[in-house]
Amino acid sequence: MRITIIGSGNVATHLAAAFKNAGHRIVQVYSRDMQNAALLAYHVKAEPVNDLTQIDPETDLFVISVKDDAIGIIAEQLAPFQKLMVHTSGATDLYALLAFSDQVGVFYPLQTFSKTREVDFRTVPLCIEAADEVIAKELTQLAQTISNNVYAINSAQRKTLHLAAVFANNFPNYLYTIAQQILAQHQLDFDLIRPLILETAQKVQTDLPAAMQTGPAIRGDEITMNNHLQLLKNSPDLQQLYSLLSQGIIKMDNGPRRDK
Amino acid sequence: MRITIIGSGNVATHLAAAFKNAGHRIVQVYSRDMQNAALLAYHVKAEPVNDLTQIDPETDLFVISVKDDAIGIIAEQLAPFQKLMVHTSGATDLYALLAFSDQVGVFYPLQTFSKTREVDFRTVPLCIEAADEVIAKELTQLAQTISNNVYAINSAQRKTLHLAAVFANNFPNYLYTIAQQILAQHQLDFDLIRPLILETAQKVQTDLPAAMQTGPAIRGDEITMNNHLQLLKNSPDLQQLYSLLSQGIIKMDNGPRRDK
Numbered sequence: 001m002r003i004t005i006i007g008s009g010n011v012a013t014h015l016a017a018a019f020k021n022a023g024h025r026i027v028q029v030y031s032r033d034m035q036n037a038a039l040l041a042y043h044v045k046a047e048p049v050n051d052l053t054q055i056d057p058e059t060d061l062f063v064i065s066v067k068d069d070a071i072g073i074i075a076e077q078l079a080p081f082q083k084l085m086v087h088t089s090g091a092t093d094l095y096a097l098l099a100f101s102d103q104v105g106v107f108y109p110l111q112t113f114s115k116t117r118e119v120d121f122r123t124v125p126l127c128i129e130a131a132d133e134v135i136a137k138e139l140t141q142l143a144q145t146i147s148n149n150v151y152a153i154n155s156a157q158r159k160t161l162h163l164a165a166v167f168a169n170n171f172p173n174y175l176y177t178i179a180q181q182i183l184a185q186h187q188l189d190f191d192l193i194r195p196l197i198l199e200t201a202q203k204v205q206t207d208l209p210a211a212m213q214t215g216p217a218i219r220g221d222e223i224t225m226n227n228h229l230q231l232l233k234n235s236p237d238l239q240q241l242y243s244l245l246s247q248g249i250i251k252m253d254n255g256p257r258r259d260k
Numbered sequence: 261m262r263i264t265i266i267g268s269g270n271v272a273t274h275l276a277a278a279f280k281n282a283g284h285r286i287v288q289v290y291s292r293d294m295q296n297a298a299l300l301a302y303h304v305k306a307e308p309v310n311d312l313t314q315i316d317p318e319t320d321l322f323v324i325s326v327k328d329d330a331i332g333i334i335a336e337q338l339a340p341f342q343k344l345m346v347h348t349s350g351a352t353d354l355y356a357l358l359a360f361s362d363q364v365g366v367f368y369p370l371q372t373f374s375k376t377r378e379v380d381f382r383t384v385p386l387c388i389e390a391a392d393e394v395i396a397k398e399l400t401q402l403a404q405t406i407s408n409n410v411y412a413i414n415s416a417q418r419k420t421l422h423l424a425a426v427f428a429n430n431f432p433n434y435l436y437t438i439a440q441q442i443l444a445q446h447q448l449d450f451d452l453i454r455p456l457i458l459e460t461a462q463k464v465q466t467d468l469p470a471a472m473q474t475g476p477a478i479r480g481d482e483i484t485m486n487n488h489l490q491l492l493k494n495s496p497d498l499q500q501l502y503s504l505l506s507q508g509i510i511k512m513d514n515g516p517r518r519d520k
Contacts (some may be wrong), residue, residue, distance in 0.1 A: 035519050068484065091476075091484045110452060112474055113461055136335065151452065154284045161453070163488045168439040168453045169460045170475030171505045172432035177469040177512065179428040186420045192370060192385050192411065193421070193428045195467050199372055199379065200429045201461030205454050209376075210438040214372055215430030216351075224328070224351045228423045237511075241504055245431045248497060252437065 001142060002058065005029045005046070006074055007065035008036035010113035011088050013043075015063060018121040020044040023200040027059045059083060061142075063107065068092050075100045077117050084135065090162030093155045094129050105130035105139045108158055109147075112169050121146050127153035127161065178238060210252065217249035261402060262318065265289045265306070266334055267325035268296035270373035271348050273303075275323060278381040279302040279407040287319045313338050319343060321369065321402075330354050335360045344395065350422030353415045354389050365390035365399045368418055369407075372429050383404050387413035387421065438498060470512065477509035 001024045005016045008031035020026055026046035034050040041048035049055065055078070062078050064071055065088040078085055079100040086107040087097060097104035097123035108131040113119060126143040128150060131134035136152065143150040153161060176197060180190045203212045216224035224244055232239045261284045265276045268291035280286055286306035291297035294310040301308035309315065322338050324331055324350040338345055339360040346367040347357060357364035366389040373379060386403040388410060390396035394414065404411040404507070414419065436457060440450045476484035485506055492499045507512045 001381055033468060041278065051520065066274065068481070087299065091487065110457055112463065112472075117463060120297070123455050125455060127452075133427075141471070149451075149455070153448075157446055157448060159487065159491065161448060162484075164271050164439040164442045164453055165456055166475055166488065166502075167442065168433045168457050170473070170477065171435050172459055173456075173469050173473055174477075174509050174512070175427045175431050175435070176464050176507060178472065178508075179424040180469060182420060182427065184423045186417055188413075188417060188421060188424075190363055190468065191409075192387075195385060195409070196425055197382050197428050197432075198461045198465060200433055201458045203374065204433070204436050205458060208450065209433050209440055212372075212374065213430070213433055213437065215426055217430065217434075221328070224422075227419065228426060231419065231423050237504075237508060241508065242426075244497075244504060245434060246499055248438075248501065249430070249434050251497075252431065252434070 001025070002027050002060045004055065004059040004062050005040070005044075005065065006062055006078070007031065008033070008040045010115055011109060012063070012065035013040055013110065013115050014113045014119055015065060015088065015107075015122065015146075016040060016044045016046075019183050021121075022145040024142075024145070025055050029056075030055065031108060046235075055081065057083075061086065063088065071096050071238050072099065074103075084138070086139065090127075090158055090165060094131070094158075095155070098131060102131050103135065105134060106136050106153075106155075106158065107139060107143065108153070108161075110165060122148045125149040125151060127158055129154055129158065178241075211248060213252070215249070217246040218252075220250065261285070262287050262320045262421070264315065264319040264322050265304075265325065266322055266338070267291065268300045269295070269325060270375055271369060273300055273375050274373045274379055274381065275367075275369065275406075276300055276304045276306075276350065281381075282405040284402075284405070287316050288314075290315065294401060300378075315341065317341050317343075317450035321346065323348065324357075331356050332359065335364075344398070346399065350387075350418055350425065352386070353419075354391065355415070355450075358391060362391050363395065365395050366413075366415070366418065367399060367403065368413070370425060371422060372448060382408045385409040387411050387418055389414055389418065471508060473512070475509070477506040478512075480510065 003019050003024050004027045005012050009259050026044040028047045028049050029041040030049050037048035037050050062085045064074050068089050071087045075097045082102045086105045088107050090108050108127040110125040124147050126147045128139045130139050229239055263279050263284050264287045265272050286304040288307045288309050289297050289301040290309050297308035297310050322345045324334050328349050331347050332439055335357045344363045346365045348367050350368050368387040370385040384407050386407045388399045390399050489499055
């Protein structure tokens with residue numbers, strides 16, 4: 001397939017590479033910043049452009065991977081080409097594109113990307129939505145060329161997924177930061193808890209997290225929880241967060257468990 | 261070394277197996293529950309006992325791996341044997357043992373264990389504390405026979421570590437549960453976000469989590485945050501948690517970032 005990439009952020013970068021590796025042709029990479037466009041274009045052997053008037057009409061698909069609030073603006077400008085357009089956003093309705101064309105869909109990769117980290121795209125869940133069945137089939141076939149985990153997900157489901165992803169990714173990462181800062185305050189190295197973080201995530205790859213819950217809250221250990229709140233006495237924000245999370249864990253169970 | 265294991269929980273089970281695999285002899289496994297004692301004893305070719313009067317004095321080390329509030333009670337009963345005793349608790353002071361003997365130490369494995377999951381013990385950080393330098397050396401040498409990550413950690417540091425571990429393990433696991441429940445309410449499979457959870461943890465194995473933060477809070481995306489709060493309108497507890505975590509993330513940065 002001939003694919004034009006609109007955007008040069010983390011998602012655009014990883015998607016473009018995955019498409020290229022799967023044998024598709026990346027026609028152009030557009031970014032407002034020519035340097036960013038050129039960098040990604042170089043990697044996927046495409047032409048860099050920083051002006052939408054320079055868009056090559058000889059393409060099969062526009063992949064719009066830009067900030068949520070810019071999706072509509074871009075879609076409006078690309079609509080006259082009358083080509084298939086998809087956005088890659090978890091939080092944006094299909095309607096953001098449907099307002100300008102009926103040749104549209106969503107191609108949402110549910111993973112966290114950094115430009116500096118390789119991701120095995122075949123394991124990345126790809127969530128597909130489309131304006132009609134023909135487009136759905138086309139996008140699904142395209143998705144299957146780069147991932148083994150392709151799902152049909154409508155806009156309402158995708159918003160739920162995006163919310164769940166915040167709880168599964170953004171918030172845990174923030175808690176890692178808190179842990180790192182607590183350790184740093186006592187001259188303890190973050191390496192001490194890196195294996196724990198990894199094992200916590202690995203455990204839920206096969207089991208459900210509710211069955212894996214451990215710690216003072218789930219076993220109703222008030223003494224330890226009070227000691228921890230005491231250690232946090234100079235951080236009222238962290239005390240509040242500790243209490244709220246612990247109360248949530250206590251409520252999820254029917255009572256204290258042993259051996260946790 | 262001849263080692264006697266007191267307890268049959270997750271930590272006792274994994275430590276006993278690691279000692280056995282490293283060539284040490286497990287003399288006995290004690291548990292109040294004979295069935296639990298027998299199960300672990302069978303795996304490490306030891307004698308099971310469920311009565312402290314049956315403890316074999318021909319041992320070099322008692323590893324006390326029981327609930328925090330039982331450590332002192334057990335230590336008092338084992339003190340007359342005049343052998344080295346260690347506990348394995350992150351939240352308990354060395355003094356809990358020092359009150360009964362001066363041949364004491366702490367042997368705290370900083371990892372989350374399930375009986376049903378294998379752990380590569382060589383990657384588990386082992387935190388050692390001891391009543392004196394001679395014991396410290398002995399425990400460190402023992403620790404190095406089962407782990408590549410051995411640290412000297414005093415009681416105050418260990419309490420900080422234990423608190424950090426709650427933020428790095430117990431709380432993220434609870435957030436995974438919330439994500440799973442949000443998905444389940446919309447008939448979406450937890451498999452959709454399992455790869456995201458794993459990648460989030462893998463990212464911080466080499467980088468610091470503060471540099472890896474993504475999501476609506478760090479980029480100051482009020483529209484998405486408000487949409488998420490709206491999706492949680494039937495769960496005031498989750499709304500409060502979402503707001504508190506988002507506020508924390510917003511505060512950690514000096515302002516909205518792009519491309520996150």
